[in-house]
Amino acid sequence: MSSRRAVNPTVTLLFGLLFSWHSIAGEKLPKGIMQLDGRQAPALVLEDMDGEVWDIGEARGRWVFVHFWAAWCGPCRREMPTIQAIYPQFDSGELEIVVINTAESEDKVFAFLAGVAPDLNPLMDKDGLVTERWQPRGLPATFLVDPSGRLQYLALGGRPWDSPDYLKFLQHIIDIK
């Protein structure tokens, strides 16, 4: 028998995660990004504009960018083009970008998104109750949910997601997975 004991891969992974989280926690977050306490994300099961159901419970193993918005909200209108800009830059198997419209009609949503974010197919929170369950600090709001389904970050208000600091941050959290 070898004198060296085999290292349990689970322990290795946990240590890796621990040190990875420590390293990101030690770095300065981009402006307006707030670290959360890692509590479990609330349920989120909604249909998109094509009637396809999306369930956050099936998104384990990847980061999810959960963005709440409404077309009447000025900061939402300014932020949405930056989300469209980053959408093709991430593999949805690593970071899935999900935009959730809060309580507006399909006509309103289509009229707005067709002009500024044609690649995004929003989930429709038709009665606004899912948004209320998530308790964002206003609209717009973006939560970053880690691969185990926990709330790790919240972006306060509209953020320029296509600017280098935010792209680097998103890539960083993916890389430490």
Added chain:
Amino acid sequence: MPDPLINAITAALVLFAALGSQIAVADGKDRLKYEDAQVSMRLVLRTPEQLSAFYQGREFNQAAIDSILETCFITPIIHNKTLDVLWLELDNWEFAAAGRAVPRIKRDYWVDKWRAAELPQAHRSTFGWTLMPEVRDLRLDEGVGGSVVIPMQTEPFTMTANFHTGADRSGKIKTIVFEDLRCPVDEQ
């Protein structure tokens, strides 16, 4: 002015000073704006016609819009520029007109109104998001905007916004006063 009143005002000012508060009056060129190194705050006052247009655009029914137009909407937009935490707590805001306190209309006021107007849940949700949050610990560089509602006023009124500061609310209280405000009316 009677002596007891002067004494009371003096005592209040001394108390404020002792508590380490900062009082600022928005009295610059634009009395709807205030800005210092820590905070910026501006007010938007929409006419009934503008309010109607906004909510009609969101497909609110006429009964709901009529309820909205019975009141006076003030929309502050606040940005915490440099403080670690600026506490928005609407219960610490005061409104006064003609020397009398004006009670703020709180969120629960709308529940019966919307029930009577048979306003759909989606519109109730949208309306809720257009109101200023009751409480918010505004972090560094965080902004917030939304409507604060009072009963319709025919006289000018004053809005006094008091903010605790610091994560544990132990910092100096910041007070921003907007004077001579009016509930807008449509131009004839």
